[in-house]
Amino acid sequence: MNHNAKKSEVAIEVFDLTVAYDIKPVLWDVDILFRRAKSTAIVGPNGAGKSTLIKAMLGMIRPLTGAVHFYSKSGLLQRNQIAYVPQSASIDWDFPITVLDVVLMGRYGHLGWIKRPGKHDRELATDALEKVGMQDYKTRQISELSGGQQQRVFLARAFAQEATVYLMDEPFKGVDASTEAAIVDLLKEIISSGNTIVLVHHDLNTVADYFDELCLINKRIIAHGPIEKVFNEENINRTYGRNSLAKAGLA
Amino acid sequence: MNTKNFKRAKYLCLSIIISLALVLGACGNSNALVKQEGQSQTEKTQIVATTTMLADLSRIIGGDLVKVKGLMGPGIDPHLYQASAGDVSALQNADVVVYHGLDLEGKMGAVFDSLSEMNKTIIRAEDAIDRSDLLSDEEDANYFDPHIWFDVSLWKDVTEHFAREMALYDPDNASVYALNAENYLRELDEAELYIKNRVDELPEDSRVLITAHDAFQYFAHAYGFEVRGLQGISTDAEAGTADVRELADFIIDREIKAIFIESSVPHKSVEALQAAVRAQGFDVEIGGELYSDSLGDQVSGHETYIATIKANIDTIVDALK
Numbered sequence: 001m002n003h004n005a006k007k008s009e010v011a012i013e014v015f016d017l018t019v020a021y022d023i024k025p026v027l028w029d030v031d032i033l034f035r036r037a038k039s040t041a042i043v044g045p046n047g048a049g050k051s052t053l054i055k056a057m058l059g060m061i062r063p064l065t066g067a068v069h070f071y072s073k074s075g076l077l078q079r080n081q082i083a084y085v086p087q088s089a090s091i092d093w094d095f096p097i098t099v100l101d102v103v104l105m106g107r108y109g110h111l112g113w114i115k116r117p118g119k120h121d122r123e124l125a126t127d128a129l130e131k132v133g134m135q136d137y138k139t140r141q142i143s144e145l146s147g148g149q150q151q152r153v154f155l156a157r158a159f160a161q162e163a164t165v166y167l168m169d170e171p172f173k174g175v176d177a178s179t180e181a182a183i184v185d186l187l188k189e190i191i192s193s194g195n196t197i198v199l200v201h202h203d204l205n206t207v208a209d210y211f212d213e214l215c216l217i218n219k220r221i222i223a224h225g226p227i228e229k230v231f232n233e234e235n236i237n238r239t240y241g242r243n244s245l246a247k248a249g250l251a
Numbered sequence: 252m253n254t255k256n257f258k259r260a261k262y263l264c265l266s267i268i269i270s271l272a273l274v275l276g277a278c279g280n281s282n283a284l285v286k287q288e289g290q291s292q293t294e295k296t297q298i299v300a301t302t303t304m305l306a307d308l309s310r311i312i313g314g315d316l317v318k319v320k321g322l323m324g325p326g327i328d329p330h331l332y333q334a335s336a337g338d339v340s341a342l343q344n345a346d347v348v349v350y351h352g353l354d355l356e357g358k359m360g361a362v363f364d365s366l367s368e369m370n371k372t373i374i375r376a377e378d379a380i381d382r383s384d385l386l387s388d389e390e391d392a393n394y395f396d397p398h399i400w401f402d403v404s405l406w407k408d409v410t411e412h413f414a415r416e417m418a419l420y421d422p423d424n425a426s427v428y429a430l431n432a433e434n435y436l437r438e439l440d441e442a443e444l445y446i447k448n449r450v451d452e453l454p455e456d457s458r459v460l461i462t463a464h465d466a467f468q469y470f471a472h473a474y475g476f477e478v479r480g481l482q483g484i485s486t487d488a489e490a491g492t493a494d495v496r497e498l499a500d501f502i503i504d505r506e507i508k509a510i511f512i513e514s515s516v517p518h519k520s521v522e523a524l525q526a527a528v529r530a531q532g533f534d535v536e537i538g539g540e541l542y543s544d545s546l547g548d549q550v551s552g553h554e555t556y557i558a559t560i561k562a563n564i565d566t567i568v569d570a571l572k
């Protein structure tokens with residue numbers, strides 16, 4: 001284990017996780033604890049297994065070995081307490097559905113089958129849209145929005161889910177500056193209410209500003225811990241190869 | 252406007268008024284349980300789907316909002332299936348009719364034609380697929396191979412198309428169909444990965460699939476197999492002795508370990524092929540039974556699309572290894 005954490009502080013425990021595509025291992029023997037009420041960035045080069053780690057944690061990919069446990073303060077987490085924001089939505093959003101309806105999808109885990117979203121759910125959905133600055137688009141079709149706007153709506157959906165743990169796959173990818181700022185505010189709000197975020201990130205420039213902890217990965221865990229302890233030239237070079245920090249113009 | 256069109260427009264207006272009334276009625280008590288299971292069956296959308304694959308998809312995307320009747324049972328050959336009088340009335344009474352198209356339901360064309368004249372909501376799997384993704388028959392370029400479900404990525408297109416059409420039919424529940432589709436697409440991603448991993452267990456020159464009819468072109472195309480079939484694409488033509496002899500030589504030449512029978516095609520032609528190979532002193536196994544034009548049944552535990560395609564790849568890889 002890279003750093004020590006008390007059991008009560010642990011939100012997610014990943015134990016002995018190995019995942020392979022086409023025989024070749026993509027993730028190799030990953031052991032990691034994600035701490036409660038912290039945001040952790042997962043950072044590494046292309047093909048390092050970042051998205052795979054998230055998907056395997058969610059059970060969307062069956063690992064060769066290993067186990068993942070999600071904890072609430074008192075015990076194991078329920079599935080609807082885990083929110084997931086995929087890299088780009090897996091559905092083709094040329095779909096006849098309004099923005100508000102997309103956000104309401106986040107409420108279905110709380111509803112039980114067939115019960116329609118009620119007033120409370122609509123209020124939560126509207127609040128979530130306000131948080132990402134999309135309240136004026138409520139009645140628009142999702143297909144009419146730009147990529148950045150769609151991304152905000154999907155974050156609002158995750159937020160409306162009122163989850164305890166949020167797993168996000170590159171939410172900053174390809175968004176404009178104002179969307180990026182809106183997402184950062186949302187992340188801060190999630191953390192300040194005691195919830196946990198694990199997020200795949202690709203921009204080394206912003207890691208230190210946006211996150212509490214850093215997990216550097218390249219098929220194996222290279223380093224993991226608080227940003228101030230882990231985010232240094234030596235660890236970056238071990239993750240990306242020699243002198244990569246200098247190449248990225250960050251040294 | 253002629254009388255027929257006028258009548259149709261009148262009918263359309265009436266149905267719009269009725270559905271508006273239903274929608275408004277439903278909104279009136281949006282906090283209550285609107286549709287409780289078992290209590291108000293009549294409110295569910297009645298879907299009639301032709302093939303087992305489409306019935307499975309309808310149940311997954313429609314969930315508790317729909318009641319699905321599948322016309323063809325497991326192991327039924329859709330190429331040869333003829334609609335019974337009971338089927339025709341089920342189709343006429345359905346809210347939504349789901350069929351495959353691409354001439355898969357070869358003997359039902361007239362029935363679908365008459366349905367499309369009735370203004371009924373029809374969802375066709377064929378419409379989901381980009382023409383450039385379709386494979387044509389080797390012998391007749393005007394005729395497309397209908398067996399698209401063997402390529403999971405094409406079945407994802409069908410899933411999206413189906414969910415979109417259901418959302419247009421029932422916009423009130425669009426988010427339910429979208430959510431169900433999103434979850435199912437992830438399961439299909441996982442199934443696709445499973446197939447690719449299993450295929451990787453086979454050396455490349457062992458990736459040869461020999462079956463009774465040429466249903467596996469899309470499978471071959473998507474996952475890197477060479478396929479040989481005794482008959483053409485449709486099951487309504489039988490294999491000739493020349494085909495058998497030619498294929499027997501191929502099996503011996505390539506030292507192929509196993510050939511396969513199919514759930515919805517008679518076994519005798521593949522058994523004849525095996526006999527022809529054995530007569531030349533080479534042994535080829537019957538590698539097992541593949542599901543081709545229908546899903547498995549509940550007894551087999553392969554009654555869903557995902558279970559069926561996984562069972563197929565397991566049968567193929569285990570026999571050819």
